Amino acid sequence: MPLYANNPDRKSWLHVDKNSDFPIQNIPFGVFLTRDDIVTIGTRIGDTAIDLGALHQLGYFIDIPLTDDIFLQDTLNDFIADGRKTWRAVRNRIAQIFDSNDKTLKENKSHKEIVLFRLDEIEMQLPVQIGDFTDFYSSMQHATNFGSLFRDAENTILPNWLHIPIGCHGRSSSIIPSGIPVHRPKGQMLPEGADAPVFGPSKSVDFELEMAFITTVANDLGEPIPIAEAEEYIFGLVLLNDWSARDIQKWEYAPLGPFLAKNFATSISPWIVTLDALEPYKVEGPKAIKPQLEYLQYKGKKSYDINLEVAIRPSGAKETVVSKTNFKHLYWNMVQQLAHHTVNGCPVNSGDLMGTGTISGPTPDSYGSMIELTWKGEKSIKMKDGSERTFINDNDTVIMRGFCEKDGTRIGFGEVSTKLLPIFKRK
Numbered sequence: 001m002p003l004y005a006n007n008p009d010r011k012s013w014l015h016v017d018k019n020s021d022f023p024i025q026n027i028p029f030g031v032f033l034t035r036d037d038i039v040t041i042g043t044r045i046g047d048t049a050i051d052l053g054a055l056h057q058l059g060y061f062i063d064i065p066l067t068d069d070i071f072l073q074d075t076l077n078d079f080i081a082d083g084r085k086t087w088r089a090v091r092n093r094i095a096q097i098f099d100s101n102d103k104t105l106k107e108n109k110s111h112k113e114i115v116l117f118r119l120d121e122i123e124m125q126l127p128v129q130i131g132d133f134t135d136f137y138s139s140m141q142h143a144t145n146f147g148s149l150f151r152d153a154e155n156t157i158l159p160n161w162l163h164i165p166i167g168c169h170g171r172s173s174s175i176i177p178s179g180i181p182v183h184r185p186k187g188q189m190l191p192e193g194a195d196a197p198v199f200g201p202s203k204s205v206d207f208e209l210e211m212a213f214i215t216t217v218a219n220d221l222g223e224p225i226p227i228a229e230a231e232e233y234i235f236g237l238v239l240l241n242d243w244s245a246r247d248i249q250k251w252e253y254a255p256l257g258p259f260l261a262k263n264f265a266t267s268i269s270p271w272i273v274t275l276d277a278l279e280p281y282k283v284e285g286p287k288a289i290k291p292q293l294e295y296l297q298y299k300g301k302k303s304y305d306i307n308l309e310v311a312i313r314p315s316g317a318k319e320t321v322v323s324k325t326n327f328k329h330l331y332w333n334m335v336q337q338l339a340h341h342t343v344n345g346c347p348v349n350s351g352d353l354m355g356t357g358t359i360s361g362p363t364p365d366s367y368g369s370m371i372e373l374t375w376k377g378e379k380s381i382k383m384k385d386g387s388e389r390t391f392i393n394d395n396d397t398v399i400m401r402g403f404c405e406k407d408g409t410r411i412g413f414g415e416v417s418t419k420l421l422p423i424f425k426r427k
């Protein structure tokens with residue numbers, strides 16, 4: 001099925017600002033609560049949210065084989081499980097309905113009243129019920145920086161790193177959508193020079209700038225996904241902030257990796273931008289430094305040119321951008337990650353979330369976490385309001401944004417914005 005929805009010349013009859021992340025070529029998927037307290041699946045064009053459940057009930061998807069309630073659900077899991085053919089057919093149809101040359105919905109006032117919402121009339125929810133969350137470690141710069149900061153400046157990249165897309169299993173119960181605040185965690189840590197740990201609020205709460213892909217049902221227990229097919233099982237991407245408490249991490253991570261330092265919260269952006277919409281922004285990734293085993297070898301462009309940035313907004317002040325980087329710097333790409341994840345026969349389900357790992361670029365202003373940007377707090381970052389940061393302060397809001405741009409078309413992710421509250425106190 002052709003990617004009709006990606007036609008760069010199409011204009012919508014809905015208003016779209018020039019710098020919007022959501023032109024008619026995007027057509028992301030999300031879940032929102034409407035002003036009538038109904039949860040529905042929707043999409044977005046410009047600053048208009050579109051109720052796909054209502055559109056389907058009104059007969060706008062009549063010749064696409066969809067169950068009646070596919071969009072009247074709290075999550076996208078069933079729609080995603082229907083597979084790529086269905087995603088494409090639905091995106092193509094949405095492009096047609098909102099094309100400036102199509103008058104069917106445009107001139108039907110009563111239908112428009114049911115289907116269209118302003119953004120301030122809705123509340124975005126988690127788009128999928130996430131069964132399993134995996135976090136990879138695929139940026140060579142990040143792995144090098146971490147090796148140096150946490151371990152040994154002489155042996156930053158461990159010998160396995162150039163051969164395996166390293167990852168770890170995460171926790172899905174604490175994954176939250178943009179806008180939900182997070183409390184500073186408490187935990188065990190070992191003060192500098194001490195020989196016994198103390199318990200208290202983390203003093204080094206950090207973000208990790210990541211993206212994550214969401215999968216469809218891919219394989220049975222025991223069945224690996226060949227790398228050449230991996231792309232078919234990736235529905236789309238979101239921005240991800242892997243909140244991390246560095247003092248807790250430093251003390252607990254040996255030998256099994258981070259545990260409570262990371263599972264207190266992980267924030268994602270609410271609109272899933274499909275892999276189909278990102279197709280025009282494909283680029284080649286970094287060249288392999290060491291030969292890779294056959295199951296990790298791929299053909300064609302498998303990386304994406306996605307501009308990323310992180311800003312910190314102190315309470316009551318203007319935000320300051322603290323990092324700018326790009327998705328294309330990732331050494332291991334998504335098809336390698338998915339092929340590796342399933343090579344032992346581990347099943348992947350609809351709605352699984354796979355974090356790319358922190359995306360650090362090659363220069364010190366493009367690192368994807370505060371511990372790297374401030375080099376473990378040795379240098380601080382000046383905010384626009386004159387205050388300084390080494391890590392995240394109480395009541396700061398961390399905002400991540402991402403977008404692609406080519407030949408005048410911009411496709412973006414919106415943002416994932418999370419406020420860090422002081423430690424939780426029982427009332």
Ligand SMILES: O=C(O)/C=C/C(=O)CC(=O)CC(=O)O
Binds near residue numbers: 142147356358
């Ligand atoms: O090198 C380590 O010990 C751990 C590094 C991490 O912070 C793990 C992680 O979250 C992976 C990533 O985001 O790249």
Ligand SMILES: [Ca+2]
Binds near residue numbers: 135210357358
């Ligand atoms: Ca991470």
Ligand SMILES: [Mg+2]
Binds near residue numbers: 262263264266
């Ligand atoms: Mg996390």
